[in-house]
Amino acid sequence: MRLMRATRTGVxxxxxxxxxxxxxxxNVHPRMxxxxxxxxxxxxxxxLQSRLTDNPSDRAYLLxxxxxxxxxxxxxxxxxxxxxxxxxxxxxxxxGLNADRTTAAVVVNEGVKIWKGEPFEQAMGFSYxxxxxAQVGQxxxxxxAANASLFLLKSFGENERGEEMDSVELARRAAEEDARxxxxxxxxxxxxxxxxxxxxxxxxxxxxxxxxxxIGRADExxxxxxxxxxxxxxxxxxxxxxxxxxxxxxxxVDYGRGPTKIATGPDNAFARYVExxxxxxxxxRVAVEDGGAPLAEAPPVQDLNRMxxxxxxxxxxxxxxxxxxxxxxxxxxxxxxxxxSRDNEAxxxxxxxxLIGLAMKATARADTRHAEFLPQRVYLVPVNITGPDATxxxxxxxxxxxxMVLTAIDPPAAGGxxxxxxxxxxxxxxxxxxxxxxxxxxxxxxxxxxxxxxxxLGGRDVSLPTPAAMKRYHAAGCLRxxxxxxxxxxxxxxxxxxxxxxxxxxxxxxxxxxxxxxxxPLPGTAGYARLFGQDHPPYxxxxxxxxxxxxxxxxxxxxxxxxxxxxxxGAER
Amino acid sequence: xxxTAAVILFTLVxxxxxxxAPARSTQMTSADLxxxxxxxxxxxxxxxxLAERTPDSPKMVIAIAKVQNLTSDLIPEGEQWMLxxxxxxxxxxxxxxxxxxVAFVIPAEHLSAAKRAxxxxxxxxxxxxxxxxxxxxxxxxxxxxGKDRTDAYLVEYxxxxxxxxxxxxxxxxxxxxxxxxxxxx
Numbered sequence: 001m002r003l004m005r006a007t008r009t010g011v012x013x014x015x016x017x018x019x020x021x022x023x024x025x026x027n028v029h030p031r032m033x034x035x036x037x038x039x040x041x042x043x044x045x046x047x048l049q050s051r052l053t054d055n056p057s058d059r060a061y062l063l064x065x066x067x068x069x070x071x072x073x074x075x076x077x078x079x080x081x082x083x084x085x086x087x088x089x090x091x092x093x094x095x096g097l098n099a100d101r102t103t104a105a106v107v108v109n110e111g112v113k114i115w116k117g118e119p120f121e122q123a124m125g126f127s128y129x130x131x132x133x134a135q136v137g138q139x140x141x142x143x144x145a146a147n148a149s150l151f152l153l154k155s156f157g158e159n160e161r162g163e164e165m166d167s168v169e170l171a172r173r174a175a176e177e178d179a180r181x182x183x184x185x186x187x188x189x190x191x192x193x194x195x196x197x198x199x200x201x202x203x204x205x206x207x208x209x210x211x212x213x214x215i216g217r218a219d220e221x222x223x224x225x226x227x228x229x230x231x232x233x234x235x236x237x238x239x240x241x242x243x244x245x246x247x248x249x250x251x252x253v254d255y256g257r258g259p260t261k262i263a264t265g266p267d268n269a270f271a272r273y274v275e276x277x278x279x280x281x282x283x284x285r286v287a288v289e290d291g292g293a294p295l296a297e298a299p300p301v302q303d304l305n306r307m308x309x310x311x312x313x314x315x316x317x318x319x320x321x322x323x324x325x326x327x328x329x330x331x332x333x334x335x336x337x338x339x340x341s342r343d344n345e346a347x348x349x350x351x352x353x354x355l356i357g358l359a360m361k362a363t364a365r366a367d368t369r370h371a372e373f374l375p376q377r378v379y380l381v382p383v384n385i386t387g388p389d390a391t392x393x394x395x396x397x398x399x400x401x402x403x404m405v406l407t408a409i410d411p412p413a414a415g416g417x418x419x420x421x422x423x424x425x426x427x428x429x430x431x432x433x434x435x436x437x438x439x440x441x442x443x444x445x446x447x448x449x450x451x452x453x454x455x456x457l458g459g460r461d462v463s464l465p466t467p468a469a470m471k472r473y474h475a476a477g478c479l480r481x482x483x484x485x486x487x488x489x490x491x492x493x494x495x496x497x498x499x500x501x502x503x504x505x506x507x508x509x510x511x512x513x514x515x516x517x518x519x520x521p522l523p524g525t526a527g528y529a530r531l532f533g534q535d536h537p538p539y540x541x542x543x544x545x546x547x548x549x550x551x552x553x554x555x556x557x558x559x560x561x562x563x564x565x566x567x568x569x570g571a572e573r
Numbered sequence: 574x575x576x577t578a579a580v581i582l583f584t585l586v587x588x589x590x591x592x593x594a595p596a597r598s599t600q601m602t603s604a605d606l607x608x609x610x611x612x613x614x615x616x617x618x619x620x621x622x623l624a625e626r627t628p629d630s631p632k633m634v635i636a637i638a639k640v641q642n643l644t645s646d647l648i649p650e651g652e653q654w655m656l657x658x659x660x661x662x663x664x665x666x667x668x669x670x671x672x673x674x675v676a677f678v679i680p681a682e683h684l685s686a687a688k689r690a691x692x693x694x695x696x697x698x699x700x701x702x703x704x705x706x707x708x709x710x711x712x713x714x715x716x717x718x719g720k721d722r723t724d725a726y727l728v729e730y731x732x733x734x735x736x737x738x739x740x741x742x743x744x745x746x747x748x749x750x751x752x753x754x755x756x757x758x
Contacts, residue, residue, distance in 0.1 A: 082649070089647050094598045095722065096754020119757050129647075138650055140642040147645055151756060152717070215641070315757055413689075 028067065028372055036373055037257070039425030039432060039526050041075040042509040049507040052084075056114075062091050063115040063369055066125050070373040072507045073128060074254075074423035076521025076528045078135035083505040085132040089145060092116070092125055113367070120304065120313035121371045123149040123201050130207045131252055134214070134419035135522060142419075143211035149204035153312040154194035165311055167270060197312070202228045202235060203302040203378055209242060210250060214417045228301070234281075238298050238380065245294030247382035248412050251524065253284060254423045255300075255396055256376030259308045263366040271366035273308035277376035277426070282397040284379040290390035293383040297397065302378040375423070385411045388445055391435060392524065394422065401428070405435035407533070408444040408523040420524035431534040432526065439512065439532050441520045442466075452476030454487065455511065456494060456539045456546065457553070462511065464498055464518055465491060491518065493545040512536040595753040599715075599724035600646045605748055610656055612746050613709075613730045614663035622732060622742040626673040633675045635732065636703035637661060639682070644713035645724060654680075657709060660730065678703055705741065707732050723751045 032044040048068040053061055065088045072081040091097065091114075098113040117125065126149035133142035159165050165173075174186030209224030222243050229239040241247070256277030264272045283297035307313045383392055390409045396402040402424050412418040425432065437444050440451030440461035452473055453459025459478075463469040470484035479487070488498065497503035497517045509515025512531055521527035541547045617623065626633070639653040648656075661677055669675040678701045688695055709730045716723045725747065732742040 086647055086649055090598075090600065093600055093646070094754075095720070095752050095756050096595075096597050096758055098758045099597075099754055116758065122757060133647070136650075141647045141649070144642060144645055144647055 027369060033372060036071060036074075037425060037427045039074075039423070039428040039530055041071045041423075041527060041530075042513045042515060045071040045075060045507045046509050046515065056091060059114050061114060062088060063117070063371065065091075066117070066121070066128070066371050067373055068507060069125075069128050069132065070371070070423070073132055073135070073421045074373075074526055076523075076525030076531075077507065077519065078132050078421075078522065079500040080503065080505070080507045080517075080519070081132045082136065082500070084507070085129045088125060089129050089148070092122055093148060115367075115369050117371060118308070118314050119151070119153065120307035120310075121374065123151070123199070123204060123307075123313075124304070124371070124374055127203050127207060130211065131419065131421045134207070134211065135421060137414075137418075139211045139214035139417075143208060143215065146204055146207035146211050149201055150199050150208065152196040153199050154315075155197040155312055156194050166309075167272075167311055167314060168265065170311060171270075200231045200312075201302075202231050203380075205231070206239070206242060206301060206380055207252075209239075210417065210419070213243075232301070234299055235301060238295060238301070241294040241382055242380070245382060246292075247294055247384045248415075248417055249383050249385050249392075249409065249524070250417060250419050251286075251379075251381040251383065251392070251394065252419060252421045253379040253381060253394060254375035254377075254421075255284070255379065255402060256424075257426055258304045258372070258374030258376055260372070261308075261366075261368045261370035263368050268365040271314075271368065273305070273370075275305050275376075277305075279303050279305045279376065282399070284381060284394055284396050286381050286383060287393040288383050288385065288390060289392075290387035291383060291385040291392075293381070295382070298379055298381050300377040301380050304374055304376055304378075385409055387411070393435075394424075396424070401426075403433045404526065404529065405433050405533075406524045406529060407435055407437050408446075408528065410443075410523070420522065422524070423526050425526060428526070429530075429534070431530050434529070434533040436534075437532045438535060441532060443520050443523045443528070444532070452478050456491070456496070456541070457550065458538065462518060462520065490546055490549060493543045495542065511539065596750070597752055597754050599722050599750040599752045601644070601648075601711075601726060601750065605726070605750075606652070606656060608748070609728050609746050610659035610663070613728075613744060614660045616744045617660060617730070617732075617742065618664060620742050620744075623669070623673055623675065626675065628672055628674055630674050631704075633673075633705055634701070634703045635675065635677050635705045635707050636701070637677065637680050637707045639680070641708070641710045644711050644726060645715055646713070648711065657707065660709075661707070703735060705732050705734055717756075720755055721751065721753050722756070723749060725749050 028044075032047065035041070035044045045068055048064055048071065052064055052068065055061065065084050069081050069084050069088055072078075072084065097116055116122065126145050130142045130145035130149070133139070133145055156165050156170055159169055170190065174189050176186075177189045178184070178186035205224045205228040209221045209228065212218075212224060213221035225239040225243040229236040242250075258277075259273035259275050261271055261273050264270050281299060283299050285297045286293045286295075379396075381394065385392075388410045389407070390411075392406045392409055394402075394404045394406070404422060404424055406420075406422065409420070437446065437448065438460065439455065440448045440463055442463050448460055450460030451463075453461060453476075454465075454473075455462045457479075461469070461473075463472075465484045465487040467484050470479070470482070470487065473479045473482075491498055495516050496511055497508055497519065500519055503517055503519070508517035508519075510517055510519070510521070510531055513536065521531055541550060637657045639650065640648060640656045642648040642653065666677065684701070707730070709728065712727045712729075714725050714727075716725075726749070728746045730742075730744050731740055733739065734741055
């Protein structure tokens with residue numbers, strides 16, 4: 001009877017441990033990964049937005065925000081990423097976020113902790129915030145975020161072979177310390193046996209340099225560019241071009257899939273990153289129509305495979321080792337007591353302890369939550385755009401599938417420097433290379449067949465309802481008795497957001513892809529190329545108001561829709 | 574009985590403050606920003622720049638620019654404008670116009686954005702003609718030692734003559750934030 005009670009206690013402990021520790025990890029759905037790989041960022045970002053928790057103490061608060069931030073930027077919607085970027089920054093800049101959870105993490109499972117990412121994921125997180133700020137022209141805030149990515153790292157020195165130590169070697173040395181100097185010496189070695197060293201995060205230096213240059217702080221900019229070249233000597237030409245070259249636009253290009261975090265080693269207590277995309281030094285080539293570039297090709301500035309491998313960019317191995325050891329110790333110790341004691345109570349206590357030990361071993365597995373949408377590498381490409389609606393072509397040498405033809409790029413409206421983020425989709429479609437603009441939009445000044453009528457009314461124009469857009473429709477003989485305010489009301493009746501404020505600052509999909517936002521992506525991004533570089537199915541009305549309007553339109557002048565100007569039978573209401 | 578006493582004693586010690594949780598972030602708080610704007614508004618109201626003016630003084634037309642952020646924190650753009658508007662808004666604007674011949678005009682950035690968006694006509698605010706500009710810069714310096722971090726913030730508000738470039742009013746305000754905890758955790 002008592003034995004059964006002890007067994008029940010153990011089972012309950014396992015259940016409790018699973019409950020607390022999250023025997024399952026909240027990684028993204030494979031469908032979401034496939035969409036992101038194909039460059040179809042709209043659906044996954046809307047899904048991520050819908051599941052965002054508002055509770056900062058939720059374990060997924062930060063991870064889901066970082067995922068959403070990356071995909072929203074990839075979709076060319078930096079303004080929609082503003083709120084999520086600010087929230088991500090606030091938590092990344094919070095120290096000891098998991099201080100109250102550390103005990104639970106050691107005893108039960110690291111999964112109980114709020115995901116804050118490995119240091120390299122945090123540095124990349126700050127970089128994406130910098131990219132978001134720079135894309136909306138807030139270069140001073142971009143500077144703050146880039147600066148935050150340049151935190152000190154821990155160096156445990158080199159091993160006997162003169163290489164940077166890895167986590168297994170570090171654990172072995174810690175175990176040796178324990179054996180030599182007694183329990184606790186290993187922990188002390190891990191917690192204090194390192195030297196704080198200046199970061200080697202080149203992307204952070206370059207972004208910080210750019211931000212400083214953009215706000216007129218030339219000396220600080222030069223210092224940062226110089227620092228980048230000091231860390232990676234082969235980046236000197238790029239750093240010099242960024243410091244003194246002639247350019248007004250910089251592309252930050254993510255290429256390849258970042259590594260995946262897996263659990264490995266004894267009790268699966270160690271975390272290790274496995275490559276999904278090989279590292280390489282292939283440069284990215286750039287061609288600009290209506291402009292030029294200080295460098296015809298640029299080398300990769302950041303290799304995430306390398307960062308993920310480096311001990312300096314990782315942490316928490318001590319916690320994993322500690323809890324694994326606790327689990328093993330309890331198991332062995334408990335069984336020993338149960339097997340040797342003649343005292344029934346002691347035997348039962350031993351069995352209970354062993355079961356709890358088993359429970360802990362079962363959940364000692366390393367937390368494998370990670371930022372899946374990080375790239376394998378990052379490029380920075382400065383170009384000089386001299387005329388409106390310029391086309392820029394980017395291609396990683398030796399990979400024709402990486403070719404991106406980016407259209408409709410204007411020089412910066414207010415002078416200075418503008419930044420564009422391009423996430424090259426590993427399995428992207430023909431749209432990435434099409435170089436076409438098939439729908440009229442606010443970011444493109446050229447004319448498109450069918451742009452004399454809004455998309456929701458059967459045309460190919462997705463411009464915002466402004467007096468200028470209305471003038472164009474009227475000039476083509478369409479919607480002549482309709483004002484732009486009436487058109488705006490029609491959009492509102494359809495529930496279509498006309499601004500980021502309308503969308504309450506959230507990430508929303510564009511109407512061309514079945515979403516409810518008319519906010520155009522920034523030209524020079526994968527989102528713009530995908531949205532406007534391929535055909536989409538006709539719009540399906542949602543509201544009674546639009547349906548009635550279309551019926552009325554059809555009755556009076558169905559044949560006139562989209563007719564050229566001077567057609568007196570234009571789409572009259 | 575002894576156990577109960579010990580628990581009560583421990584609880585009391587904790588309540589008195591011995592176990593107060595350390596701050597976890599050195600980021601600026603809204604209280605810091607409120608205090609900054611309140612102090613600046615008070616300093617500007619009491620400044621010689623305004624006090625010495627009369628209705629007959631040459632007209633002073635002040636355009637405001639948003640805050641420049643040189644700290645280690647984000648200051649969202651809306652907040653950057655708000656930090657200027659709050660200083661301006663706390664002044665007795667009507668009296669300033671009547672008794673000191675001072676006026677504030679729409680910021681150039683807002684004007685050009687409104688014209689681009691078509692919400693203001695091209696000819697709007699042609700007579701804006703600012704004579705002065707009010708600007709502000711937020712700076713910070715960071716010190717770190719082990720798990721501890723301190724950020725010292727320095728805020729500077731200025732009014733500059735656009736014709737001469739002379740700094741006609743400048744005030745600073747400082748505050749500090751300290752936090753403890755492992756940065757990466």
